[in-house]
Amino acid sequence: MQEVIVIGGGVIGLTSAWWLLEAGYGVTLLEREADVGSGASYRNGGQLSYRYVSPLADQGVPLKALEWMIQGDGPLRFKPEADLRQWCWLAKFLANCNAADNRKTTSKLLELGELSRRAMGELELAVPLDQFAWRNAGKLVVYRSKKAFDAAVAKTSGAGEVLSAAECVAREPALSAALPVLAGGIFNEGEAVADCHAFCEVLAARLKEHPRFRGVMHGEARRIAVNNGRVTGLDTTAGMLWADNYVLAAGIQSRDLAATAEIALPLYPLKGYSLTVPIRATDVAPEISVTDFERKVLYARIGDSLRVAAMVDMVGEDASLDPKRVAALTRQVRETMPNAADYDRISPWAGLRPATPDSAPIIGATKYPNLWLNVGQGPLGFTFACGSAKLLAGAIKGDAPPFPLDGLTLR
Template sequence: MQQVLVIGGGVIGLTSAWWLLEAGYRVTLLEKSPMMAAGASHSNGGQLSYKYVSPFADAGVPLKALQWLMQKDGPLRFRLEADPRQWRWLWQFLMHCRADVNRKTTERLLLLGELSRQEMARIEPIVPKEDFAWREAGKLIVYRSAGAFSKAAARAGTGEVLTAAQCVEREPALAAAQGILAGGIFNAGEAVADCHAFCQVLAARVKAHPRCDGVVQAQAQSLTVEGGVITSVMSDAGVLGADRFVLAAGIQSRELAATAGVYLPLYPIKGYSLTAPIVPGGLEVSVTDFERKVLYARIGDRLRVAAMADIVGADTGLDQQRIDGLIRQVKAMMPAAADYGNITAWAGLRPATPDSAPMIGATKIQNLFLNVGHGALGFTFACGSARVLSGLMRGVSTETLL
């Protein structure tokens, strides 16, 4: 029975570990933090957007990015670094900002989203939905621009096209914003949930699995390559060996892969979230403000608001100006939805690829595998990605799985 070392204890690492355990591998999990899901999985937006997976790289995005940079509370911030990895990633990103590339990527992500939805349903006996505040709330994407709304309505597919008044009828928390909305698209079946709670329950199941060889709490420092294969991981806890190794450590995967001579086109996109106690009837439907790129979701008894894409390096600090700007937008959009005097703010780094598609599977090193680069959709794609990874490691092609 082969031994696999999974590096990373966020939602991607934990789901990878579980699916590999179920596939018959012995698994050890290596996580640097005392608590699982302490990074990008901790306070993300909570939306499980299986049908709305539009890649960030698309035609027109470079021009939009320039406009966003001019806005006081715009969704994008950029700081040029003396880091060739940033320059290389930005160049690759620009090369993917084409409609034909975006269309192909979207098709792949929709398949992965549907697989993820199916696999989330399959894991329910192990991680009951009530244990992580799962709700099939439906998703309402609202548009401020008549032009953007018209384009979205023309390709709405199975989504329900709503006027501004109908948006408010569907979600009364938007009443104060009705005058600035052109309309919206509602998709039933989309869900919201607490990613951090999901990870805590799944971590307990992983640890209790008969083929789990334990969780090592330590920082991975480097990969050791001998004879063209990874033989071990050097960590704060010493040398850890295995037959196969899986990188699922978010942006840290970039540095670890480099120690083995493997380049990963990842860049940390910094995002922010606010969490506040929700008032009765404060919000039911999951809402996305299309132009401002702000997500609103009710997770249990809390309102979660997530936004921003800051290209500023590996800085995880809370930028008070960004937090204040997000608070202003929330209060303008949904002034009575939550107790805004009791807000908890958070920032995290989302590991993004230039084309917004995750990297899952083998590398040039035969026993090193990847499950990284999910950007802001890690929770959405976690279960499907783990299924794909498990299949590839067992020799099942992605075409069969997707």
């Protein structure tokens, strides 16, 4: 039996470990933190948006980005760094900001999203949905400007239910205070919400019960040792580790670790914020998963809490909470859904989402035959986790992929 070390204990690493176990491999998981799912997976938006996978890079985004950066409460903040990797990522991102590349990437992400939806259904046998607050909530994307709404309707091609502003509020009463500023919305069935951190914890417990799971090693990977064109070991703070194959699924930390093996990963940490707010019996919290398109704010009811996620801060590997950004997001949420939760008891969080310039993850082989990648899912890590893991396990096993992987491999 071949042995695999999976580096990273977030939702991508955990699902990778599971699908590799099911494919017949012995698996060891390396996680630097004391608990799994404590990085970008901890308090993300909680939306499983399999059909709403629009890449960040698109025609017109550079001009919008300039507008956002001068807005005090805008969804984007940029801090220039003396780091060539930031500028290389930005150059590649701008090169992808055109309609043709956006359509191509969107098409590929939709295939990955559908695979992920089906794979989550397969996993339900081992990880019951009710153990991580999964709900088939549906997704409503609301638009404030008629121009943006009309453009979105033109792109639907019959997919999704087009709603007027009044119909949006009728479908989701939590939006009633926003009625005067809404132009309309698009609703999709089949989109879900869930607690990503709870999912990680439940899946980790199932891993420990698997007969081929070797356990969780707690330590930080420092260097990938290479000799004669193969990976020969992994240098960690817990000592040297050896296996037949190695999977890099460590979020933004994958960038520095890959560099020790002379692999340049086009990843950049997009810092995002979330608010977790308790819902009282008298609150009118959203039952549907809601995305405020212009403000780039996501709302999801997860159990007895409202989860709100937003913002893209390009500030390097700084995951600290910025009080001004938290205050700005809180103001926007109070304005849009004033009666949805107990905003006097907000619990804020920030995390680094490892993104590629075109928003497509990198899955599969490297120049070393026993080093594999599952990185770059960005803000859609929870959404794409199961599908990405299934593709990765198939690639290592040598199976034919369910669809062409062009655009999802290391370029």
